[in-house]
Amino acid sequence: VTAPVDESATGTARPTRRERVRAQTVEEIKAIARRHLAAEGSAALSLRAVARELGVVSSAVYRYFPSRDELLTALIVDAYEESGALVETADTACARDDILGRFRAAATALRTWAVANPSAYALLYGSPVPGYHAPPEQTIAPALRTTGVLVNVLADAFRLGLVAVDESIPAPASLTTELDRVAASLDFPIPAPVFARGLTAWAHLIGAITLDLFGHLQNVVADRAALFDHEVEVVARHVIGLRHPG
Amino acid sequence: VTAPVDESATGTARPTRRERVRAQTVEEIKAIARRHLAAEGSAALSLRAVARELGVVSSAVYRYFPSRDELLTALIVDAYEESGALVETADTACARDDILGRFRAAATALRTWAVANPSAYALLYGSPVPGYHAPPEQTIAPALRTTGVLVNVLADAFRLGLVAVDESIPAPASLTTELDRVAASLDFPIPAPVFARGLTAWAHLIGAITLDLFGHLQNVVADRAALFDHEVEVVARHVIGLRHPG
DNA sequence: TGTACATCAGTGAACGCGCGTTCACTGATGTAC
């Protein structure tokens, strides 16, 4: 029994030369596609244009992606994973009980990634691509990385008694029931009113980044990063009601 | 001197038969385009498809719109005007000193319009259309109708002493300077910190509607209207710090 | 009221372009004995 045979048989061992070259080509295709996305937008992403830049006939790309939509899906998954990983890393770098710092870090990481990759951000949080439907079984899990961090920060804050949510703003019973059901499925359950504040904070983050990247702050504010930081502070203190520990 | 001659000469008088028919055709083209937009998205909007549905050869449409982009611009302007008018009407229907009610009404009007016209909302607040640049001289004024209402509500609230903005959250001097400059240009100037809260509230509205319409709340909340109302209340009370009068 | 002319809506053909996807194929790279 020789080593190479074992490797190809198990599949989990280091890849063969062919497999490595193939993986490399897949990455190159995605890189080109990402660049086209940035230049033209998702609706204009075309397999033929990618093939042209790859220096290959258009039908060759079908060896790697069975259709244009599957390429799009791969790009979406990558974008969720990349931004999610950055948000996770930013959170992990903070002391666990520094809730305010963690919220700031996560929010800033998301915005920084979005500003650096506006077209990828648009792909995830902008208008749906016409005629394209993301397959949930591939995109949901990666999408949950970012929101997962936010939920964890919120749950830790609640656990530490650092969340001040006044119950004076009533929600209809139907909403509370729904939110309770979702919140109960989390690793560490949180009350519906707290969860609602988290959703509000999330909506604010996406709204602030969207207004900026999509040009609605033109002629209003030049230093958008400063505005964002300030807004994050306002949301952390007043929407979630975060307090410093001790 | 006969009446008809005067009318066509002044230009402001009631339109001729030809002008009326022409205006009607323009409206029909826009209506068809709006429907296509809803079905396919902005990138897929095509003059040929519109012409086909209008029952006319494709070149005929050029009598009414000199290019595809100008048609898009017309749709954008219409959407801003329509949503802006609804928001204005909602505001106007409230007692002037019912600041909370006015904010609620404006926010709800925007969301209601967006839910009823998701593709138009995407056109205004979603990803920029690839390769298209809106001519500012046509789109800026209509876009300011909605934000103008929000600013007015904020200014009135400030004037009535109903805004509670703690200054404990510092903003960098550069940001304050910028916001002061913009706020000073308003009909009724407001302090930079208050203006910043207004921007935060606006970001939240857009974020909340965006997350909902673009599918990010799927499997989270079914009753999105209830969530939105609740969030608006939280933002009004805690971000802007609105208080009931008296 | 009637004729001559100007205006304008709409036609039809064409230009040149790009797209996604299929299919039978060549030739290089790897594998088994």
Added chain:
DNA sequence: TGTACATCAGTGAACGCGCGTTCACTGATGTAC
């Protein structure tokens, strides 16, 4: 180490489609005298 075979990447031609825009034109609708 050498040969026979299988696998796979990439080719090239084709199918059928849609797009924006231009241009010379026909024919109907309006206007001036």
